Amino acid sequence: MVRLTFYGGINEIGGNKILLEDGEWRLFLDFGFPYKRHKLFYEEYLKPRSGAGLLDPLTMGLLPPLEGLYRDDLVTPGLWQRFQDIPTYRRLDRVDGVLLSHAHLDHSGHISFIKDSVPVYTTAVTAFIAKAIQDSGKSDFDQQVCYFSPTTRERPTGWQQIAHLTSSNTPKEQRQFCLADVTPEALSPEAKEFWNWGFWEKTTRQRGLVSCPLSSHTQCSFDLRCFPVDHSIPGACAWAIETSSGWIIYSGDLRLHGKRAGLTRGFIEQVAKLHPKALIIEGTNAQREANVSEQEVYENGLKAVSGAKSLVIADFSARDVDRLLTFLQIARDTGRKLAILPRDAYLLKTVRLLEPEIPDIAHDDNIVIYQETVASRSPNIWLRNIYDEYDSKIVLAEDVSTAQDQFILCFSFFDLNELPSMRPRAGSLYVYSSSEPHDEEQEIDFRRLHEWLKHFGLRGIGLPVESDGEWQIPDGEKGLHASGHASGSDLLEIARQINPEVLIPVHSEHPDFYSEHLSGEVNVILPDVGGTIEL
Ligand SMILES: [Zn+2]
Numbered sequence: 001m002v003r004l005t006f007y008g009g010i011n012e013i014g015g016n017k018i019l020l021e022d023g024e025w026r027l028f029l030d031f032g033f034p035y036k037r038h039k040l041f042y043e044e045y046l047k048p049r050s051g052a053g054l055l056d057p058l059t060m061g062l063l064p065p066l067e068g069l070y071r072d073d074l075v076t077p078g079l080w081q082r083f084q085d086i087p088t089y090r091r092l093d094r095v096d097g098v099l100l101s102h103a104h105l106d107h108s109g110h111i112s113f114i115k116d117s118v119p120v121y122t123t124a125v126t127a128f129i130a131k132a133i134q135d136s137g138k139s140d141f142d143q144q145v146c147y148f149s150p151t152t153r154e155r156p157t158g159w160q161q162i163a164h165l166t167s168s169n170t171p172k173e174q175r176q177f178c179l180a181d182v183t184p185e186a187l188s189p190e191a192k193e194f195w196n197w198g199f200w201e202k203t204t205r206q207r208g209l210v211s212c213p214l215s216s217h218t219q220c221s222f223d224l225r226c227f228p229v230d231h232s233i234p235g236a237c238a239w240a241i242e243t244s245s246g247w248i249i250y251s252g253d254l255r256l257h258g259k260r261a262g263l264t265r266g267f268i269e270q271v272a273k274l275h276p277k278a279l280i281i282e283g284t285n286a287q288r289e290a291n292v293s294e295q296e297v298y299e300n301g302l303k304a305v306s307g308a309k310s311l312v313i314a315d316f317s318a319r320d321v322d323r324l325l326t327f328l329q330i331a332r333d334t335g336r337k338l339a340i341l342p343r344d345a346y347l348l349k350t351v352r353l354l355e356p357e358i359p360d361i362a363h364d365d366n367i368v369i370y371q372e373t374v375a376s377r378s379p380n381i382w383l384r385n386i387y388d389e390y391d392s393k394i395v396l397a398e399d400v401s402t403a404q405d406q407f408i409l410c411f412s413f414f415d416l417n418e419l420p421s422m423r424p425r426a427g428s429l430y431v432y433s434s435s436e437p438h439d440e441e442q443e444i445d446f447r448r449l450h451e452w453l454k455h456f457g458l459r460g461i462g463l464p465v466e467s468d469g470e471w472q473i474p475d476g477e478k479g480l481h482a483s484g485h486a487s488g489s490d491l492l493e494i495a496r497q498i499n500p501e502v503l504i505p506v507h508s509e510h511p512d513f514y515s516e517h518l519s520g521e522v523n524v525i526l527p528d529v530g531g532t533i534e535l
Contacts, residue, residue, distance in 0.1 A: 001245065001534055002020065002022045002535045003021045003532050004018060004021075004533045005021075005531070006018055006506065006527040006532075006533075007019065007066075008032060008064075008529075009032065009506040009507050010506065010511075010527055010528065010529045010531075011529070012034065012036045012037070013036070013106070013508065013509060014032055014033070014035055014036070014507060015034030015036065015037065016029065016032045016107055017030065017031050017032060017064065018030065018250070018280065020248065022243040025096055026094060027095070027096055028095065029239065030100060030107040031109075031111045032106045032107040032108060033105045033106055033108075033110055034106075035106055037062055039439060039441060043441065047140065048141075048142060050142075050151075050165070051151075051165050052076065053079070053151065054074045054075060057110075057113070059082075062110075065088060067080045067091045067092070068092045069092045069113075069114060069115065071113060071114070071115055071116065071148075071150070073150040073151045073152070074165065076165065087530070097119045097120065097178070098120045098121065099121050099224070099239045099241075099250065100122035100126060101126075101236060101251075102122075102126050102253060103129040103130040103235060104233055104253070105145075107252070107253070108145050110142065111145045111175070116148075116173055116175050116176065119210075120177050121177075121178045122235075122237070123226065123228065123236075124187070124235070126236070126237070127177045127179065127235075128191070128195070128350050128354060129234065129351065130146050131145075131194070132347045132350040133319070133347070134146050135382050136346045136347070146174065146175055146177070147173060147174045147175060147199075149170045150170050150173060151170070152165070172199060174199060177210075180224070180226035180237065181226060181228065184208065184210060187353075192209075194350060194353055195208070196208070223242035224239065224241055224242075225239070227239070227267035228266075228267070229251070229254040229263050230254060230256075230258040231254055231255060231258070231485075232258070232317070232482075232483070234321050234351055236252055236253060238251045238271075240271055240274060240276070243277075243535075246275075246277030247275070247278075248278045249271050249278065249279045249498065250280045251280065251282050253282050254282065254485070254494075256494070257487070260322075264494075268494055268498055269497075272497055275499075276500040276501070277500065277502065277535055278501065279495065279498050279504070280504045280506055281491065281494065281503060281505060282486075283507060283508030284507055285485040285487050286488045286508055287488060287513065289489060290489070291490070292481065292482045294323070294326055297323070297326055297433065297479065297481060297482050298329060301431060302333055302334070305334050305408065305431065306333075308427060309428075310428040311404035311405070311407065311409065311422070311424045311425065312336065312407065312408045313430045313431065314431045314433055315413070315430065315432050315433060316412075316481070317412075317434060318341070318347060318348075318410060319347065320484070321347075321351055323482075324338075324340070325358075328367065336407055337365075337366055337406060338366055338368070338407075338408050339369070339395055339400065339407050340367065341370055342370075342383055342387070345361055349386075361390055361393060362389070367393070368395045369386065369390050369394050370410075370418075371387070371396055372418065373397045400422055401422045401423060404425050412434070416449070416452050419452065419456050423456075424456050424458055428459070429459050430453055430459065430460045430463070431462055431480060432461065432462040432480065432481075433480045433481050434481060435483065436464050443466075446466075447466075450463070461477050461480065462481065488513060488517075491513075491514075492518065495514065495522060496518075501523060502523045503518065503523070503524045503525070504524075505524070505526065511526050512526065
């Protein structure tokens with residue numbers, strides 16, 4: 001019998017943590033960061049204490065109490081005694097791997113806590129993006145997906161005698177990633193070098209990339225298949241797992257209206273032939289009837305930017321490489337340069353190691369790199385390398401300020417601090433090409449964003465505005481963002497074509513959408529948080 005237990009991703013968008021058990025074999029389908037629950041308790045200046053290891057995330061219900069699954073170095077004395085009475089408590093001494101669908105942190109973040117002996121199976125692009133995000137990010141202890149510094153338990157005396165963990169100066173350990181779509185031997189020397197970058201000291205535990213033993217049955221009793229799909233980040237995949245009860249399909253996040261829709265169509269076609277027992281499918285946009293396409297974003301963006309007399313700021317997630325390329329094309333078509341931030345340059349350079357059709361920053365006349373005005377005297381090594389490698393491509397606030405009609409700046413809300421150094425002139429434009437606010441904290445940020453624009457006399461386009469407590473993009477300014485998730489009608493099409501015996505919705509605030517629309521066609525089962533479905 002196969003058991004599926006849903007520790008996250010139920011009635012929420014993201015935080016997927018699904019345990020699949022078949023006899024003694026166990027796999028997790030994603031192990032994501034639960035943003036919604038995290039934000040209930042925490043914010044920028046109130047975060048789980050890294051020195052308390054697993055205590056905070058377990059106590060606050062951010063992690064399931066599964067003894068044996070997590071890194072030993074994060075276990076404080078007496079930790080598990082506190083959780084043994086919780087109904088979802090279990091000992092899990094053996095887990096054979098995590099199947100990771102893509103590098104968005106709501107799917108990957110909490111891999112940080114899992115024992116490093118548990119391998120992560122994913123695509124090469126996802127592994128590389130996960131590392132680029134970690135190399136160039138703040139890397140809080142609960143988002144260290146690819147590597148971490150194990151903590152040591154200090155045994156101080158006197159007033160310092162509180163149980164706490166510290167990770168200063170301990171050697172970094174790399175997690176084992178198993179690539180599902182590329183043999184590591186086939187990677188270029190530059191790509192291999194990127195994976196090992198940052199692990200120079202002899203004391204570090206380096207783990208090279210290995211192939212995923214797909215279908216080989218050598219390390220895993222499951223027959224696994226990995227299908228590339230289209231989503232708002234490159235490298236996304238869906239999984240098919242052959243179990244003793246039949247094939248189980250896990251969609252990850254996907255869409256049918258993006259530039260790589262053909263990948264999603266190929267996935268649907270191939271898994272339909274497996275006559276799956278179960279389909280675990282996302283439902284982020286279940287209630288949306290139709291989606292804007294990337295081509296429409298290009299057309300609307302081009303129209304808006306063409307009409308701008310001075311500076312243009314484009315606000316979108318740079319991890320959405322398709323969007324970055326859309327704005328690069330708009331920059332070309334309007335005779336401007338796309339100024340990206342160093343971390344976006346690092347990501348683009350990383351994806352290019354695996355997808356050579358991605359533009360080369362060094363040789364693309366329309367890409368420059370914006371260096372923040374108050375840069376640190378001793379930048380991180382990755383950042384220094386970017387400045388060195390693309391020395392001739394660096395622009396400063398002054399360069400932008402004196403030639404405002406020559407640039408499209410790729411900024412988000414969190415980069416607005418650069419505006420005082422730039423003083424946008426009349427006729428400047430802020431193009432909002434990102435998702436709408438989903439929670440109160442983001443609504444507060446939107447209010448601030450509107451104030452910034454008002455203060456600097458920037459015209460905003462595509463920005464949600466509040467009316468009667470609802471945040472909506474004004475009619476006539478829509479069509480500047482293409483979602484990473486399939487619309488309701490596309491989701492139903494995907495479900496009907498795959499035609500599983502059982503459909504299990506996850507990653508959705510409206511899971512009953514499927515039972516409402518597919519009754520009489522497919523058996524839809526709505527799982528509870530921490531609940532188990534037996535197949
Ligand atoms: Zn995603």
